[in-house]
Amino acid sequence: MWTSEHKPIVGVFGFSGCAGDQLRLIHMEDELVSLFTTAEIKFFHMAQSHQEVEHVDIALVEGSINTKKQLEELKEIREKSTFLVALGTCACFGGIQYLNEKDEAFEERFRHVYGSNIKKKEFIVGEAIPPQPLCNFVKVDAMVPGCPIEKDNLLPIYTKLIKGIRPQKYPAPVCVECKLEGNDCLLLHGIPCIGPVVSAGCGAICPSHNLPCVGCWGPYEAANYKSMIDKLEEIGVDKETALRKIKLFGGSKAEEELEKVIK
Structure with a gap:
């Protein structure tokens, strides 16, 4: 699918979460050389100062979607990527922030945390929405769950993706x-x-x-x-x-x- 002249372009993106999955990527010291030689890393907010969102062959996306601004950004990433991978449990399933989603109205939970003087539309990072996993909004081609992810699970999926192969889910408990x-x-x-x-x-x-x-x-x-x-x-x-x-x-x-x- 790709050649030595045209390496797959990879982008690493993060939304609402602890950023532990992105940090895990950086801590994969023994594998980083291979990761960077088999692909061109175009966007990695945590590891690069140069940030330019453009087409990527593989988008690794961490975190759940908690604001309308994040939702817009996620849809843009989906439009500009060939494969989109949900990285970590927050991106795959909503994470701990989804835990109380059904217990009470989102507006009530927002008020409990931020007080009655701040409206969700005035939130500093954009209008807040109930936390959701990526797959509730866009097509997700592969999931790498974990809190944080493990390299032994990411690397086989990454290897398949750079060969243009969509990985299968792990079918067992x-x-x-x-x-x-x-x-x-x-x-x-x-x-x-x-x-x-x-x-x-x-x-x-x-x-x-x-x-x-x-x-x-x-x-x-x-x-x-x-x-x-x-x-x-x-x-x-x-x-x-x-x-x-x-x-x-x-x-x-x-x-x-x-x-x-x-x-």
């Missing part, structure tokens, strides 16, 4: 990786792990250290939320706490599925 690591199931020991409803890809790093999965890789597409809630209640977790555990990193996708279960 964290439980599969737990079994591959030879771990005992924490749920059987009464530990509230939500790995059965979380997308794999992290290598089951938390359960491998006897820590329950908290879901930072986002929801598993074929998750059985009813069974997950029933199991958590069985080991002593009340339903409200169980729902908040699942929603913590689940974003809009988990919210939609949980609404069906609750009803």
Whole structure:
């Protein structure tokens, strides 16, 4: 698809989030040389002083969309990119900022944080809107979840993209990786792990250290939320706490599925 004379052009963009995923890219010291020799980095707000948004072959986009200005910028990036990759859990699913999205009206939550004297239309970074993942507004060609992302997951996807190949999603929950690591199931020991409803890809790093999965890789597409809630209640977790555990990193996708279960 690309030649040595025409390397793929890459842009790294960030919206609402901690910028940890962009920082992770910078900290990939051993791989940076390969990244920069296989592609031309045209836009990287955190790592470059020269900023010029133009056509890019691969757009790596971090963060959720929280303002109308960000939404306009996202649509522009989509128009100017061949492949758009959601980088990190905030971009993929909405992140922690989506957690209370359904609990009360957005205007009420805005007032609680900023007071009644500031209107959302007067917000300094543009008119605020309810936080949403990128896929709620534009086509996303690939997702790299994680809080933050892991290079072992980004690099295979990046390698495929620079060859013009659209990567496939990881079709399994964290439980599969737990079994591959030879771990005992924490749920059987009464530990509230939500790995059965979380997308794999992290290598089951938390359960491998006897820590329950908290879901930072986002929801598993074929998750059985009813069974997950029933199991958590069985080991002593009340339903409200169980729902908040699942929603913590689940974003809009988990919210939609949980609404069906609750009803």
